[in-house]
Amino acid sequence: xxSLRVLLSGLALVCGPSAIQGQWIATHGPLxxxxxSLAIDTTAVGLENLFVGTWQGYVFQSTNSGDSWHEIDGGxxxxxxxxxFTTLNINLLATCQTASSGNFLFALDAxxxxxxxxxxxxxxxxxxxxxxxRGFNTILVKDTIIFGGTDSGVVVSTDIGAHxxxxxxxxxxxxxxxxxxxxxxxxxxxxxxxxxxxxxxxKNMGSTWDLLNSEALGFSCLRGMQEPSxxxxxxxxxxxxxxxxxSSDGGTSWSTVNDSIDRVTRLAFEVLAIHDxxxxxxxxxxxxxxxxxxxxGKHWVRGDIGLPSYPVHSLLPxxxxxxxxxxxxxxxxxxxxxxxxxxxxxxxGSNHNQxxxxxxxxxxxxxxxxxxxxxxxxxxxxxxxxxxxxxILAQEVAxxxxxxxxxxxxxxxxxxxxxxxxxxxxxxxIGDNVQTRNxxxxx
Numbered sequence: 001x002x003s004l005r006v007l008l009s010g011l012a013l014v015c016g017p018s019a020i021q022g023q024w025i026a027t028h029g030p031l032x033x034x035x036x037s038l039a040i041d042t043t044a045v046g047l048e049n050l051f052v053g054t055w056q057g058y059v060f061q062s063t064n065s066g067d068s069w070h071e072i073d074g075g076x077x078x079x080x081x082x083x084x085f086t087t088l089n090i091n092l093l094a095t096c097q098t099a100s101s102g103n104f105l106f107a108l109d110a111x112x113x114x115x116x117x118x119x120x121x122x123x124x125x126x127x128x129x130x131x132x133x134r135g136f137n138t139i140l141v142k143d144t145i146i147f148g149g150t151d152s153g154v155v156v157s158t159d160i161g162a163h164x165x166x167x168x169x170x171x172x173x174x175x176x177x178x179x180x181x182x183x184x185x186x187x188x189x190x191x192x193x194x195x196x197x198x199x200x201x202x203k204n205m206g207s208t209w210d211l212l213n214s215e216a217l218g219f220s221c222l223r224g225m226q227e228p229s230x231x232x233x234x235x236x237x238x239x240x241x242x243x244x245x246x247s248s249d250g251g252t253s254w255s256t257v258n259d260s261i262d263r264v265t266r267l268a269f270e271v272l273a274i275h276d277x278x279x280x281x282x283x284x285x286x287x288x289x290x291x292x293x294x295x296x297g298k299h300w301v302r303g304d305i306g307l308p309s310y311p312v313h314s315l316l317p318x319x320x321x322x323x324x325x326x327x328x329x330x331x332x333x334x335x336x337x338x339x340x341x342x343x344x345x346x347x348x349g350s351n352h353n354q355x356x357x358x359x360x361x362x363x364x365x366x367x368x369x370x371x372x373x374x375x376x377x378x379x380x381x382x383x384x385x386x387x388x389x390x391x392i393l394a395q396e397v398a399x400x401x402x403x404x405x406x407x408x409x410x411x412x413x414x415x416x417x418x419x420x421x422x423x424x425x426x427x428x429x430i431g432d433n434v435q436t437r438n439x440x441x442x443x
Contacts, residue, residue, distance in 0.1 A: 023343055024306030024324070026334035027066030031058060031077055035325035035335035038316040039093035041103055041119060048318045049119070052325055052336050053090025053107055061120055065321060066338055072105075074122040085115050085124035095119065096141045096160060104160055106146070112136050114148070116161050127161040140179040147191065147206060149176030154193055154206045170209040171200050180222035182232060192251060194219030194236060199251045212251035219245075223274045233296065235272065235279060242266030244281055246296060257297025260411050262362050262376050265289045275317035278344050282324070284311040290324075292344055300409060303344065307337060317341060361428040361435040364414075368442035371417035375400070375426055381407045383430040389414065389439075390425045397424065416441050 034055040041049035050062045052069075059073040071077060075084030085107075092108035103119040106127075112135025115124040129136075129150065138149040146157040148164065153172040155164045171193060178194030191202040198214035199222075220239035227233055234247040236254065243266065245254040258266060258281065268283030279297065282290040282304070290304035290312065307324065314325035321338040328335040362376040379385065387401035397419060400412060416424070421443045427436045 023303070024337045024339045027062070027069075027336045027338055029062070029066065029333050029336060030054070030060035030069035030071075031335060032328060032330045032332060033335065034089070034313065034327045036313045037090055037093045038314045038323050038325050038336075039095050039105065040316060040318045040323075041095050041097070048320065050318070050323065050336075051093050051095070051105060051119075053093045054335065055089050057084045057086040057088055057090060057109065059084075059090060059093070059105075059107060065318070066323070066336055072117070072120060072122050074124060085117075085126075086111075086113065088113075092138065094139055094141045096144065096146065098144050098160065101160065106139060106141070106161065108136055108139060114139065114161065127164075129155050129164045130166060137175065137177050138179055140181060142181045142189075145205065147179050147181070149179050149193065151175045154179070154191075154202075156206050167207055169207065170211070171195050171197065173197070178219045178222040178236070180224055180234070182224045190250075192222055192234065194222050199236075201251060213254065216245070216251070216254050220270070221272050223272055223279075225274050225277060225279065227277060235274065237269060237272040237281070239270060242269040242283075244269070244272065244279075244297065257293075258291075258300065260376070260409050261289075261291060261300055263365050271312060271315050273315040273317060273322075275322065275341060275344075280315050280317075280322065282312045282315060284313060290315075294344075303339075306339075308334065359430065359433050359435070361426065361437055363437055364426065364439050368440040369416075370441065370443050371419075372413055372415045373439060374411060374413055376409065376411040377428050378409050379405060379407050379430065383407075386427075386429045387412075388427050389416075390427060391419075392423050392425075400426075 030052055035052050037053040039051040048065045050066055052060050057073060058077050060069045061072050062069045073084035086109045088109040088111050090107050090109055094106045096104040105117050105119050107115045114127045114136050116127055117124045134150045136148045140147040146161050148155045154176055155166045157164045174195035174197040176193050176195050180192040181189060183189035191206055193200045199212045199216040200209040201212055202209045218238045218240045219236040221237050223235045225233045234251055236245045243256045244258040246257045247254045265283055268285040269281055270284045271282045273280040278292055278294055280292045291300040292303050293300045310327035312324050312326050316323045322341055324337045326335055358378055359380050360378040364373040364375045384404045385401050388396055389398040391397050421441050424439045424441060425436050426439060
């Protein structure tokens with residue numbers, strides 16, 4: 001009847017009533033349906049030049065941080081017939097800035113076809129890798145060099161996608177789903193690839209690759225964070241499990257940093273974003289749960305208050321805002337939302353929580369279990385917490401928590417090795433608030 005406290009993630013939050021009401025604000029656009037991908041022109045001055053790709057091939061642009069939108073896919077989403085460059089979902093957007101030719105926008109559709117246009121233009125050009133017409137899984141823009149992840153390695157373009165080089169090297173036989181570039185282009189930079197054969201690194205712009213970890217599989221995205229110490233931390237999202245992993249040694253070893261988030265929520269994670277030293281993650285279920293952390297995953301804070309009850313498909317930090325691309329009702333025009341980035345950094349440090357957490361006792365996992373199980377609970381404010389376990393005769397068999405704790409998400413491991421098989425009940429109480437969950441010990 002032992003319990004092991006593996007995480008105490010009580011985080012105090014400061015957020016006055018006005019901040020709570022205005023955390024996430026609809027940009028009133030751009031259309032009904034699904035917003036799936038986001039991109040920002042980082043050379044924009046003042047208000048952000050924002051692009052969104054949506055269902056059925058629509059692409060919209062906003063030059064005022066989402067206050068208004070106009071369509072740039074060449075079609076007419078209000079018409080009965082769309083005449084844009086594709087009728088498939090736009091799953092990825094990326095921008096490219098050139099000194100001589102202007103700024104370009106890339107769009108990747110659901111059939112893995114890649115297109116290019118000048119920013120703001122409605123004329124789109126299809127881009128093919130080679131005569132085999134291989135499809136793209138992802139693309140990465142570094143300065144004026146475009147990297148493409150395919151089912152057979154990485155391809156490279158140095159002329160804005162007009163021509164592609166397909167080097168035959170160590171990862172040519174692997175599917176590449178995630179790409180990340182750190183440092184400066186050339187010998188001083190490193191290109192990382194999440195492949196079906198593990199994580200690889202190239203120090204010569206993709207010509208040759210070194211295997212870092214053959215067991216780091218299933219990464220759907222890679223992100224880099226420059227820590228205050230100057231050290232580079234790599235983060236990855238494993239889409240099959242919802243695990244967020246961190247590597248502090250350049251990709252050789254990885255450890256999970258979101259164990260404190262319940263498994264059901266984690267399984268729906270498909271989005272990972274980083275701004276400065278803040279890591280964001282969100283699920284794509286009908287009831288999205290957005291979290292962020294300022295300490296490499298030791299503590300996670302809820303940040304979805306104000307978002308609609310629709311899946312979130314993309315998160316993108318800009319200069320002033322964190323943008324979210326969501327689904328929306330057919331009669332609504334609110335598929336892109338924004339929240340000031342300053343909300344995130346100012347949300348930490350008070351002794352009071354204004355609603356980011358709720359009082360909730362989660363279902364233990366696994367259930368049935370033998371003999372250990374994980375119990376997670378949320379506290380909406382700092383309080384004295386009592387968590388007990390009872391048997392079916394209402395007899396107390398374990399006292400797991402009896403102390404004052406901070407608001408936030410908490411998790412512990414209960415070891416029931418000294419008890420017989422049967423039905424047990426976990427009971428969480430703070431003041432007059434009580435919740436109970438049934439647990440099945442099956443030996």
